[in-house]
Amino acid sequence: MIALNAATVALGGRPVLHDIAFAAAPGELVALCGPNGAGKSTLLRALAGLLPGLPRPDPRRLAYLPQDARCAWGLTVAEVAALGRIPHGDRDPAAIAEALATCGLTGLAGARIDRVSGGQAHRAMLARVLATRAGTLILDEPTADLDPSAGHEIMALLRCLAREGRAVVVVLHALDLALRYADRLVVLEAGRIVADAAPLAALPEAARAFGLPFGTDASPRLLPPG
């Protein structure tokens, strides 16, 4: 369970979030959508305790994956996953092996992260998040820069993780992925939450926030699956 109540955040004197009440319960996959600059990343950073003045959650219980997560050095995929054990102060091989297996990376454990494909590097970063075995996962655009099938793979994986009892909060730009995989869609516009409902119910508001046509000539991308 992670929650933010009546949070107002200003960065550099400019208000970014206004009076935000946000919560995610265990077992729930929450998608956070909104136009660029709406404050999605700031909301995630607030949840992760990265903004001054906000409480910092226990690093063993909350794992955070930023936008464009990168590793500065050519660590192996297994070494990257092992970084997720730092909060526990161990290198628990079972947790690392499980995280690598969940992300389909067992065969690449010894490969350098700067020598694998972009999708594999993304999954290695996700394996780092999973190796912590945290109950709450906060992910900023984990499907950006991925081809559609890799994006679906990651979202299916996140839904599995939520079903296992984790609270998963994920920023998405692709509304189709949010519709198909999320339990709840939260739409953020100009620092305020303008919709917070089941994905289908929140869709008109999301489309309006993105400035997309919806209704009579909804683009195929916006149609719910099946």
Add this chain to the structure above:
Amino acid sequence: MTRALAVALAVLLLLSLATGAAGFGVPDPLVLWQIRLPRTMLAALVGAGLGLSGAVLQGALRNPLADPGLLGIGGCAGLAAVVAFYWGISAAFAPALPLAGLAGAGLGCALLLVMAGRSASGPSLILAGVALAALAAALTALALTLAPNPFALAEATFWLMGGLEDRSLAHLLLAAPPILAGCAVLLKLGGALDALALGEEVAATLGVPVGATLRRAAAGVALAVGTGAAVAGSIGFVGLVVPHLLRPVVGERPAALLLPSALGGAALLLLADLLARLAPLVLPLQQEPRLGVLTALLGAPFLVRIAWRVAP
């Protein structure tokens, strides 16, 4: 790999103890204790401090170009030493020179942390370091321009080029504790440096105190490198080159590089100092080449090779 480096270091230590102006072989006990032992141990300690500092700074700043010289702490030690030459203090009282260097390194570290601000982050630390290095270089040049006599000018310039000849047991006893303390601080940063490979924000969510880690890194580097510069003058390239030489062998994880970089730095500086002593025996030279000159001559081709390999 760590074991191989330790063996190489031991061989170089023995070679260094057996080589000198008196020729090759087991030396006279007086020569051994008063001349060769201090020189050998200082080369190993200063080199270890430089290699380890390079590995820590590159890891902490996530920048393969980071080098102890970049943060200007060695420059501050050099400036303080030049001031000691300038006022003739070093002529009146021999340990004044390393003491001045130490004071300069400490002051440089304090200034660096103030300039980097309370919320230390990688880029602000680099900017503050570059500013400090430029300031120290400018003030050193000013002190040299205003030198009271040509003799002081020559002495200071010569010292700035780095060297380990004529160092005594007193120098060793003065330099060893701060260098070892600095290395101890730096060797403990491994886990935090690993986390910093993912960026400062992720490291913070992994429970790593980012600001404290960077401050400890700066303080450890000031102790290890500043003290080294205080007794051996300015010696470049070791801190930059050693981690690059070791990455292909021990892997790129910052924590795994720390101990090998300390051993490798010690071995590299011992080797350079050995070459400096051998040069006058083999080549028609009036004097030993300066150590700082040799490390740069040895280090530059290595860097060119790395650049060649990295280029797409």
